Amino acid sequence: MTLSLDAAVTDRDVAAQLEVADGETLALLGPNGAGKSTLLALVAGLLRPDHGTVTLDGRLLTDVRDGRTHAWVPAYDRHVATLTQEALLLPHLSVRANVEFGPRAQGRSRREARATALEWLERVGVADLADRRPGSLSGGQAQRVAVARALAARPRLLLLDEPMAALDVEVTPAVRETLRQVLAEMTCVVVTHDVLDAALLADRVAVIEGGRVVEQGRTTDVLARPRSAFGARIAGLNLLRGTWHADGGPTGGELVATTGERVHGIADGLPSRAEAVAVFRPSAVAVYSTPVHGSPRNTFEVTVTSVEPNGDLVRIRAGHLAADVTAQAAAELGVGPGARVWFSVKATEVALHPA
Numbered sequence: 137m138t139l140s141l142d143a144a145v146t147d148r149d150v151a152a153q154l155e156v157a158d159g160e161t162l163a164l165l166g167p168n169g170a171g172k173s174t175l176l177a178l179v180a181g182l183l184r185p186d187h188g189t190v191t192l193d194g195r196l197l198t199d200v201r202d203g204r205t206h207a208w209v210p211a212y213d214r215h216v217a218t219l220t221q222e223a224l225l226l227p228h229l230s231v232r233a234n235v236e237f238g239p240r241a242q243g244r245s246r247r248e249a250r251a252t253a254l255e256w257l258e259r260v261g262v263a264d265l266a267d268r269r270p271g272s273l274s275g276g277q278a279q280r281v282a283v284a285r286a287l288a289a290r291p292r293l294l295l296l297d298e299p300m301a302a303l304d305v306e307v308t309p310a311v312r313e314t315l316r317q318v319l320a321e322m323t324c325v326v327v328t329h330d331v332l333d334a335a336l337l338a339d340r341v342a343v344i345e346g347g348r349v350v351e352q353g354r355t356t357d358v359l360a361r362p363r364s365a366f367g368a369r370i371a372g373l374n375l376l377r378g379t380w381h382a383d384g385g386p387t388g389g390e391l392v393a394t395t396g397e398r399v400h401g402i403a404d405g406l407p408s409r410a411e412a413v414a415v416f417r418p419s420a421v422a423v424y425s426t427p428v429h430g431s432p433r434n435t436f437e438v439t440v441t442s443v444e445p446n447g448d449l450v451r452i453r454a455g456h457l458a459a460d461v462t463a464q465a466a467a468e469l470g471v472g473p474g475a476r477v478w479f480s481v482k483a484t485e486v487a488l489h490p491a
């Protein structure tokens with residue numbers, strides 16, 4: 137294992153064991169206060185456990201036993217980079233200087249640091265902003281720069297703490313896609329509230345509740361067959377498989393699903409005729425009893441198969457698709473199994489990625 141953690145923090149009632157293999161992305165999911173950020177802090181070296189160990193690439197970073205610290209590598213020497221909700225760029229430095237900072241601090245030459253910075257800014261799609269100051273960037277741009285800064289330091293492990301939580305919904309899909317591409321090569325732990333992040337970014341998921349790992353496994357397995365209460369609440373994403381047809385329209389094209397639906401969505405750089413999946417949350421689906429129009433929306437005429445409570449909402453299932461609506465909306469619709477309804481989801485809510 138590249139990363140192993142087996143540690144406890146008594147006053148936060150956190151006691152967990154995690155393992156992440158080389159090149160793998162693990163998502164930590166769980167309700168507020170479950171202990172996700174605490175686990176990241178233990179790995180990053182920002183928090184000392186009451187007992188336990190943290191190992192990265194066979195190097196013992198933390199070892200606390202019998203009330204004594206046997207090993208403690210300080211945060212700056214762990215080869216671990218952390219990306220938080222806020223980009224936290226140094227305001228008085230240019231974008232490029234922010235990204236050069238890590239390589240320079242590691243003793244690389246000015247020229248090498250500059251080349252590395254430009255390469256990463258290019259990869260995350262903001263090379264044209266290199267000379268700007270952080271204060272003049274949008275939230276999405278700043279977060280891309282923060283990704284470049286984190287990776288320019290060549291960390292062995294990347295920790296992401298809700299990296300998209302502070303972004304506008306319009307820019308989230310594109311930043312998520314950038315992360316998906318760069319994370320493919322990294323060993324990574326991502327804390328998220330958003331099941332879509334887990335579905336698109338993570339190979340494996342660990343569900344944390346009350347400071348304990350209550351469920352873990354391959355993302356697809358956990359989302360398809362959740363065994364914990366939290367897992368069940370977040371599962372049920374809509375997922376359509378098919379072929380992407382680029383046509384240059386408002387969203388660049390549509391996915392023709394093997395189940396017949398045609399779906400517009402956000403597909404950054406997906407080549408035409410690629411096998412792809414379209415993913416969207418049940419809560420992004422509006423339900424109507426009459427046909428709806430209005431672009432850029434996807435509308436599917438479906439037959440309701442079940443209506444059941446789902447947390448504070450009501451989940452309306454129609455075969456392989458699901459919509460979560462408020463209890464009031466469900467009451468107004470007054471639909472039950474067998475009813476014909478229209479599911480509608482904005483193209484901006486649909487993420488497409490290679491299958």
Ligand SMILES: Nc1ncnc2c1ncn2[C@@H]1O[C@H](COP(=O)(O)OP(=O)(O)OP(=O)(O)O)[C@@H](O)[C@H]1O
Nearest residue numbers: 147148149150166167168169170171172173174175
């Ligand atoms: N700095 C702190 N000092 C003491 N207790 C803390 C501290 N930070 C968090 N806690 C407590 O530790 C427990 C775990 O919190 P943690 O922040 O790790 O949860 P989380 O899963 O990251 O939550 P969220 O999703 O709300 O960010 C909670 O009971 C919390 O109140």
